Amino acid sequence: MRRSSAPSQLQGSLAKKPRFIPPGIIRTSNLNENEKVNELGPNITFTEGETTKNPLLHLQTDSRICNSVLSAVSSKKSAREINIGKSTGKYWPKATGEVSVDTTNTGTAYTLKDLDNLNEGETTVIGGKEIEVMGKISSDDYNSGRCFQSSVGSSCLTTSQITQKPFSNPVKNICKSNTEEKNIDDSSNFKPRHDPYAQNSFVMPRPDKSHQWIFNKNCLPLVDVVVDPYLVHHLRPHQKEGIVFLYECVMGMRMNGRFGAILADEMGLGKTLQCISLIWTLLRQGLYGGKPIIKKTLIVTPGSLVTNWRKEFQKWLGTERIKVFTLDQAHKIEDFIISPLYSVLIISYEMLLRCLDQIKNIKFDLLICDEGHRLKNSSIKTTTALVSLSCEKRVILTGTPVQNDLQEFYALIEFVNPGILGSLSSYRKIYEEPIIISREPSATQEEKKLGEKRAAELTRLTGLFILRRTQEVINKYLPPKIESVIFCRPGILQIELYRKLLSSQAVRFCLQGILENAPHLLCIGALKKLCNHPCLLFKSLKEKENNSSSEQYEEYNFSEGLIDAYPADYNPNTFSETDSGKLQVLTKLLAAIRELSPSEKVVLVSNYTQTLNILQAVCTRHGYTCTRLDGQTPVVQRQQIVDGFNCKHSSVFIFLLSSKAGGVGLNLIGGSHLILYDIDWNPATDIQAMARVWRDGQKHSVHIYRLLTTGTIEEKIYQRQISKQGLSGAVVDLAKTSEHIQFSVEELKNLFTLHEDSDCVTHDLLDCECVEKKEHQAESLEEPSTYRSCQLGPNHQKLDSKKPLSMSQLKQWKHFSGKHQNLHDPFLERIKENVSFIFQNVTNQAPVK
Ligand SMILES: Nc1ncnc2c1ncn2[C@@H]1O[C@H](COP(=O)(O)OP(=O)(O)OP(=O)(O)O)[C@@H](O)[C@H]1O
Numbered sequence: 001m002r003r004s005s006a007p008s009q010l011q012g013s014l015a016k017k018p019r020f021i022p023p024g025i026i027r028t029s030n031l032n033e034n035e036k037v038n039e040l041g042p043n044i045t046f047t048e049g050e051t052t053k054n055p056l057l058h059l060q061t062d063s064r065i066c067n068s069v070l071s072a073v074s075s076k077k078s079a080r081e082i083n084i085g086k087s088t089g090k091y092w093p094k095a096t097g098e099v100s101v102d103t104t105n106t107g108t109a110y111t112l113k114d115l116d117n118l119n120e121g122e123t124t125v126i127g128g129k130e131i132e133v134m135g136k137i138s139s140d141d142y143n144s145g146r147c148f149q150s151s152v153g154s155s156c157l158t159t160s161q162i163t164q165k166p167f168s169n170p171v172k173n174i175c176k177s178n179t180e181e182k183n184i185d186d187s188s189n190f191k192p193r194h195d196p197y198a199q200n201s202f203v204m205p206r207p208d209k210s211h212q213w214i215f216n217k218n219c220l221p222l223v224d225v226v227v228d229p230y231l232v233h234h235l236r237p238h239q240k241e242g243i244v245f246l247y248e249c250v251m252g253m254r255m256n257g258r259f260g261a262i263l264a265d266e267m268g269l270g271k272t273l274q275c276i277s278l279i280w281t282l283l284r285q286g287l288y289g290g291k292p293i294i295k296k297t298l299i300v301t302p303g304s305l306v307t308n309w310r311k312e313f314q315k316w317l318g319t320e321r322i323k324v325f326t327l328d329q330a331h332k333i334e335d336f337i338i339s340p341l342y343s344v345l346i347i348s349y350e351m352l353l354r355c356l357d358q359i360k361n362i363k364f365d366l367l368i369c370d371e372g373h374r375l376k377n378s379s380i381k382t383t384t385a386l387v388s389l390s391c392e393k394r395v396i397l398t399g400t401p402v403q404n405d406l407q408e409f410y411a412l413i414e415f416v417n418p419g420i421l422g423s424l425s426s427y428r429k430i431y432e433e434p435i436i437i438s439r440e441p442s443a444t445q446e447e448k449k450l451g452e453k454r455a456a457e458l459t460r461l462t463g464l465f466i467l468r469r470t471q472e473v474i475n476k477y478l479p480p481k482i483e484s485v486i487f488c489r490p491g492i493l494q495i496e497l498y499r500k501l502l503s504s505q506a507v508r509f510c511l512q513g514i515l516e517n518a519p520h521l522l523c524i525g526a527l528k529k530l531c532n533h534p535c536l537l538f539k540s541l542k543e544k545e546n547n548s549s550s551e552q553y554e555e556y557n558f559s560e561g562l563i564d565a566y567p568a569d570y571n572p573n574t575f576s577e578t579d580s581g582k583l584q585v586l587t588k589l590l591a592a593i594r595e596l597s598p599s600e601k602v603v604l605v606s607n608y609t610q611t612l613n614i615l616q617a618v619c620t621r622h623g624y625t626c627t628r629l630d631g632q633t634p635v636v637q638r639q640q641i642v643d644g645f646n647c648k649h650s651s652v653f654i655f656l657l658s659s660k661a662g663g664v665g666l667n668l669i670g671g672s673h674l675i676l677y678d679i680d681w682n683p684a685t686d687i688q689a690m691a692r693v694w695r696d697g698q699k700h701s702v703h704i705y706r707l708l709t710t711g712t713i714e715e716k717i718y719q720r721q722i723s724k725q726g727l728s729g730a731v732v733d734l735a736k737t738s739e740h741i742q743f744s745v746e747e748l749k750n751l752f753t754l755h756e757d758s759d760c761v762t763h764d765l766l767d768c769e770c771v772e773k774k775e776h777q778a779e780s781l782e783e784p785s786t787y788r789s790c791q792l793g794p795n796h797q798k799l800d801s802k803k804p805l806s807m808s809q810l811k812q813w814k815h816f817s818g819k820h821q822n823l824h825d826p827f828l829e830r831i832k833e834n835v836s837f838i839f840q841n842v843t844n845q846a847p848v849k
């Protein structure tokens, strides 16, 4: 069936879109076959030989190419030759079934039958507009949304195709034009900077002919771009692949006229080194005549990482090769502007806003935005500032997956490759709406199919310039990681207060569905504080008491009887460690690490400053030296603190880290034990924190401990976290907090339940076979087959599609009760008295250190 696209779904102006006029029906033409081809004009594009495999390749924007190709067809001789390996010399018109709609006049309505009878080239009136049928859209093109794409995606060859191409002599296919002849006579000027034929040389892909046509206007000889061997021998295979990807993107080799890239590798994969390699290569070398591709690079990064970037440059390139300038209190932008020495400027997002006017006046050829997921909203100041920079080679680095929110996704894509997805409104119509509708439970088969096709097309299109690799690629270079989820029994005071809180009026209101003024968030906050330590709740109750005008607490009679549950002489400043199950476990764990591995250090993470205060007080009590990085830590001090901790000779035992305040991007490889004291709704926050220690450069086995209070809201949050991850296959965005979460009354009921009799509610939910057999109490870490007896293979898996995947993955972790006789983990053995249950997983299996 013929389908015409709704005008609202067409991107941009129709005039800009490639219009298809099938050769056979050019109504005005009596021309012979060859002449018809010439007649097609610049809007019709051609593909050549092997490249026709890629349907986007022929969506050429540069009319010079189209015209030139045409002239090559008709006269068999191009105005200038192009360096190509082989050419079939065959060209043919593009797509054979596409409708373009010309809207000119007004008119009447139509029937489906009318449409069915329409032939190409005929006109009719639809929705008050006269339309002309220009051609047919294949249902495949429509479903995928490809027909709505304007001049995008004239992708060149894929990385693998390119890298497979044999290299030819870089100075062989020299074009001779009068103006350039003199310059290129001495071909020795055009030698690659490093030997492309040396063993282990890492040579960038050569450009295809269309790239040469566009970017080598002066017909300079091709010179191989070879990554400095000084860097190459450090590079991991995935990093080499990443560098080729970045190179192809910023050189416009992947998509004609597009120079942006998103490197979304998981945390710790060395995105910094990949960028440094790219910068260093482009700064010194060039494809055409060897002329360097870039002169100045701007790197924008969170404040806490500015110095880290400088140090990474030093680490990989030394101090002699490249001069990088970091903007801070001591170094002013004026110094960068006047000095010809510096080719890289590293600046924080905050500083960028402050110096925007001066920065706008500097010509940057490459822009790198580290932790760039913060650009997800195109209306925020930072994005507007970055967009205002004229640099078109733009790279976003992020460890967070970018595809979770389709609107944010659009903003990131729009930043690196502006216009590629059309206007926001057309993007919504073509991609976002069909994709979202298709995921609704009520979606029809047709809607589902359309949504899937559009999603696939969006992924395919953006996949040309987004690269994401997961942690697995570097696992083999890393030491073992032992991850334990530890369920800590709450203290007596905690249980008492918890019960009281659950019977408060505020909770009752929530369960009746009265969520105005967000009493549920208030209750959730109070329960979380209580789980960390009762003294935290005490403090906030007292604060509210003193500040009696405080609205919400009073309104819901929230603190009713709570204070009375504390001992009369309760002093929050001299809190007892035994009042909190987790704190009790923590102190034992720290003592065990100190004693059993005296040279190893600990990163202790919380999301709350107040909790960090408690933890810091505990450190002081026990005489542990600690250092702290939270939201209040001045940016200039951050790297110093990190370096101090990472230093082998430092006496600091514990690094207190507020994960939300600046965990992203930090390298804390000085620590090999990481303890997550509390849990965040957002799995991304916790994953970010955990990735700080298990990364390249780590020498010890890494132990990650996640502490949860048994039977409480913390377990519920954990369950929600892992189901979320399991369901989406990816973590959610870092900026999402509990305020963004919608709760049903059912969910709130679940959240506001205390399970006092369970050793581990999470395990109870797993329907694990070991429950019936009571096996987890007799499991031994030495006999995997025993303690993994509840591990269900595909044959045993209950077919419950509602059960999130990652819950079943959790089931495959070793798990055992705290009452277990011998845990075979010296650290866990020391803490088990206060522990009701443990899940444990070892990555990179090796004997536990
Ligand atoms: N090839 C390598 N060999 C040894 N160490 C490496 C290599 N590549 C990177 N590293 C080191 O690994 C650590 C992590 O690298 P980097 O900070 O670039 O990770 P990232 O991908 O930016 O992670 P995040 O998303 O957390 O910022 C750094 O200390 C870096 O120096």
Ligand SMILES: [Mg+2]
Pocket: 271, 272, 370, 665
């Ligand atoms: Mg980083």
